[in-house]
Amino acid sequence: MRVVEVTAYGGPEVLRMARRPEPEAGDVPGRVRVRLRAAGVNQADLRIRAGRYPGHVGDLKPPFVLGTDFAGTLMDPAPGMPAGTRVAGFVPWFDELTGEGTYAEVLRAAPEWLAPIPDDVDYTVAASVPLASATAQQGLDRLALPEGSTLLVTGASGVVGRLAVQYAAAAGVRVVAVAHEGDESELKLLGAEHSIERGTPEDVVARVVAAVPERVDAVFDGAFHSAPALAAVKDGGAFIALAADRTPTAERNIRVETVRGRPDAARLKETLEKVAARELITRVADVMPLEEVAEAHRRAEAGHRPGRIILMI
Ligand SMILES: NC(=O)c1ccc[n+]([C@@H]2O[C@H](COP(=O)([O-])OP(=O)(O)OC[C@H]3O[C@@H](n4cnc5c(N)ncnc54)[C@H](OP(=O)(O)O)[C@@H]3O)[C@@H](O)[C@H]2O)c1
Known part of the structure; x- marks a missing residue:
């Protein structure tokens, strides 16, 4: 599968497209695979990439895959959600420290991170919400x-x-x-x-x-x-x-x-339903292909562009 790796700590140029084996069903017990369609670029991603969080990344060393927020479709069934369900969530990246983030085609997710995406909400909007x-x-x-x-x-x-x-x-x-x-x-x-x-x-x-x-x-x-x-x-x-x-x-x-945001699937489900009902307004600044991740980081770093930058996968 295609992923974006942080190849060394540094500027956006250290982000490189790479190929990694696609996870197999059940290869990590308790995890389900999500075929990702959209991933959010968060400010923390920029700081991790730049090596500004040495105290928070434990023994993790490049190359690793960044990314917390995601939206996609379930490849394996999860409790109450059959395969094929559109889901969103976020990886508690600093708790996991596996270096498996959402700048990738497939993610192994814990079911308790996942909420279904209402029909009226597209992947890009859904990926801007969870964290x-x-x-x-x-x-x-x-x-x-x-x-x-x-x-x-x-x-x-x-x-x-x-x-x-x-x-x-x-x-x-x-x-x-x-x-x-x-x-x-x-x-x-x-x-x-x-x-x-x-x-x-x-x-x-x-x-x-x-x-x-x-x-x-x-x-x-x-x-x-x-x-x-x-x-x-x-x-x-x-x-x-x-x-x-x-x-x-x-x-x-x-x-x-x-505060450090922790996954809460029940609340995320309610939140996405409110987004669908236009009772909550979120904002997407740009939607860019995964291959343009370095430019996405440059834009996020430059700031003055309110809204989440979303990578389409
Ligand atoms: N603890 C957690 O779990 C957690 C979770 C998510 C996010 N965060 C952190 O919380 C912060 C907000 O996240 P976000 O996703 O909302 O980021 P964001 O969309 O980039 O929003 C940050 C906002 O603050 C503004 N801002 C930054 N520095 C400023 C300054 N010195 N003066 C005035 N305005 C300033 C930014 O404006 P400009 O773009 O114009 O600079 C931007 O509008 C980020 O730093 C992020 O890393 C923490």
């Missing part, structure tokens, strides 16, 4: 904000941030979203009470204080602003970081936690 929605939901679970409380979402134009805005607003939380230029009104349509322009963390804090003088109850830090964004939080509030190395030290009794 981002789990991270947004589980981050908000940790915050456990009561209705009427205030939440700052940085990176709200990003894939995780947009979902966090929508989930929080649906739970009655008053959201201040830090938006890309031109996204302010859309984020309000998605439920943000205030939509403020992005900038340095200090600029963002000043804009938050102008909008919510008493400061917010919590931050969901999708833009990795980290410590400077704590100034936007009330004493005794809460802060969710999305990476260990972007987790600030707690101050003023602010509860600081790091």
Whole structure:
């Protein structure tokens, strides 16, 4: 099968098309094969490829295959889902550390990663959802904000941030979203009470204080602003970081936690049904063939292009 290998740590040029044997049915007990049709390019993929996560990859050494988010069709039956079912999910790549990611034609998946894709949702949209929605939901679970409380979402134009805005607003939380230029009104349509322009963390804090003088109850830090964004939080509030190395030290009794998205098939199924019903809006920035993976990484690294870049396989 065709895969993309990280051949050495470095820039996008280290990504190479390669051939590996296609997995056989049942060759890893408890795993089912998924013929992949779409894979998401996540920011973590770029950092792993660049060798910026040495502490998180254990003994894994290149060549290995990147990729967490996927959508495709089941090749083997899984509980409640016959072969041929369209499914999406994500590989908990850092927990697995097998170096078998989704930039490949076939993936061996654990059934508990998989949710069926509703008919109205295509593979590219489905592949943009799994890791981002789990991270947004589980981050908000940790915050456990009561209705009427205030939440700052940085990176709200990003894939995780947009979902966090929508989930929080649906739970009655008053959201201040830090938006890309031109996204302010859309984020309000998605439920943000205030939509403020992005900038340095200090600029963002000043804009938050102008909008919510008493400061917010919590931050969901999708833009990795980290410590400077704590100034936007009330004493005794809460802060969710999305990476260990972007987790600030707690101050003023602010509860600081790091979330790492974990697969939750039941919730993913509900999320995909909401996407099908247009009750949740996700965003795909580009759809590119697997062979153009190096260009996909360059675009993702350049940023300023909100939405998930999807590789079609
Ligand atoms: N903990 C977990 O399990 C987990 C899971 C998924 C993602 N993540 C991490 O969470 C972050 C968000 O993920 P994502 O998929 O939503 O990524 P994304 O789609 O690239 O969104 C990130 C957003 O933040 C903005 N941003 C980044 N740096 C900024 C800065 N200094 N000032 C203002 N805006 C800034 C980006 O804008 P530009 O593109 O213009 O820079 C982009 O809109 C990523 O870093 C990702 O690695 C963690």
